[in-house]
Amino acid sequence: MTEPTTVTEPTRKPVVALVFGGDSSEHGVSCLTAAGVANAIDSERYDVIGIGVTRTGRWTQIPIDRVRGLRTVGQELPAVPEDVPEAVWLREGPGRVSIATRDGDRLIDEHPVDAVFALLHGTFGEDGTVQGMFEMLGLRYVGAGVTASAVGMDKIVMKQVIQDSGLPVGPWTAVLPRQWAEQPDACRARIADLGYPVYVKPARGGSSLGISRVTGPDELDAAIEHAQSYDPRVIVEQGFVGAREIECGVLQDLNGGAPLVSSVAEIRMHTEDAFYDFEAKYLPEKQVSLDVPADLPAEVAAQVQEIGVRTFEAVSCEGLARVDCFLTADGVVVVNEINTMPGFTEFSMFPRVWAHAGVAYPDLIDHLITLALTRPLGLR
Template sequence: MSQENRVRVAVLFGGRSDEHSISCATAAGVLAAIDRDRYEVVPVGITRTGEWVGVADEPERWQITDGQVPEVTGSDTPRLMLPMGEAGQDLVAYQPGAVPAQLGAVDVVLPLLHGPFGEDGTLQGMLELAGLPYVGSGVLASAVSMDKHYMKMVLAGAGLPIGPYTVITDRQWRTDRAAALERVADLGWPVFVKPCRAGSSIGITKVDAQADLAAAIETARAHDPKVIVEAAIEGREVECAVLEGRHDAPARSTLPGEIVVTSSDHGFYDYRAKYFDADGVTLAWPAELPEAATARVRELAVATFEALSCEGLARVDFFYTPTGEVVVNELNTMPGFTPFSMYPMMWERSGLPYTDLITELVELARERPTGLR
């Protein structure tokens, strides 16, 4: 493809959520690997306060290095705006006191945002209003999948196996804390206390006794006023990567992989284990499961993807219990996407290299219309 005919891709990252730096690290991987002969890349950063800014097309600038996390800042940088409507696909740069400048049309958006205000349907709704194709799930699937409460309700309604849980809303915690604590105790111990609408294991606490519960809920509430508490499920943690089918073909899945936490510093697969202790975690792929269990994981991964009306990509996480039961834990519509993240690694080992996976996702987005579908 000639340089003039390349597809123009806006790579969008950063954002207002607690996963801002993880999003930057994801962008570092994609910027380094995307096919530059096929795509003209327009990197767009979103600051922690929500401004869109033009940023450096320098993958190393956005990596997590020696424990130092990257951040999109807006100092001395033109702000960017995306006009709404079918004719609004030109990015516009503006600064106080200056005439806005059009930066040219964008063909497709690759949103590499994790968590609220990016992965939860808010950004997807804006892109729908702008009439711009984008990678990944639409408004409803993004919103439902981000909220672990409603995700579990949809999966249960579809007859898919989920574990016991309870939800504590902000109002419930403020008005009837004792009843909320009692509902949690009914789950048994230990439990996992989580922000309902967050990812990357941020704000999660494993609680072994009633005495530590209130503090764990407050930890989760620092990230989200709505908290979900899940009963611990004895079993192995396995993951399956799902990719939308092309031209009405069924969704595709990889063989499942297994997360193995090898360091005693981590009681579970927490935030630091995911992003700052690569030597303490390994991916066993394919997971050593009975043939029937492997088939069941793959079947349930696609069924979960379809039940939530997902598009593009998703990673589905499971527990495989000692009795051979497969339980759906959750689905991520924008899983970690660095070259070393579990989702790309599973596809890489399945024969779809990282660069080709990015191309596949962009082309899926270009084939999909915006609006009702």
């Protein structure tokens, strides 16, 4: 990996803040991701601090040793505690930002921050909102900017952008709040035209929360209402029978060249009617295999990689992304979605596909931090 050209004075190491938790249904997943990165980041190269965002949206500094110890206990995911002092951001100018902790009417434990590794999943994390805050602070950060983050998070907008870019996308339809309230029969008819089974999803969700596999019209209303409990905007996608779930990782090139693409992987469920839901991803003893590399002909794997790079560029992504595709029963590759902040524990799919491609987990983290430290502020 290329040595980072930092924006800080040479007398100290760059300070990288791991931001995790957040006011979303994926709070616990974000904590696991932060632990993975905290344990792998090169502490000889970077000073690392932990910044947790509670479920109620409070920012707080968390000792990095505590971040490293976050883990699942039984079926319970970790969380940022609420009963801790609040932290605040301090802006002195573009590229000169600190964080400190409130102690009554004083600010203590102040740290300069050169770059943020925002390991937030879901709403108010990977949807462009926190990225906008970092832009306004003049603070460099890892990953996609405001627009790409927002597009990647909203599956309805994402499908439209990807389709308009000439990329292959499977049949889908949107169910918006007013449509479902005023014209439910028209929504049901559009969905029936897709052909069952279908997948009903919150438009702006992640980690497969709120998703249902619907095999017939009798199950549809409950599935839509379940998805709406996570997001009033709902997307319904045709469920490809006999399709394979194929993924690849994409990285921004350090030297400004074409995006880099990883090995191709496959998510393989052990039962025919199962899908890669939240429990299969994050809780133990679930019937799923993550095959790296996927057992594919070389020309099909190359097609998935090409589509991955084109999707990355179609949404003007930066930093990293995981592109999820389907390989249909008749051999057609279609884009399912792009994830601009994929799961990032050592055992998540994104680090696995890069490890197979020869980029170890610590080097992957270093690559992303280097991109953040050398990225210009403002419009780019």
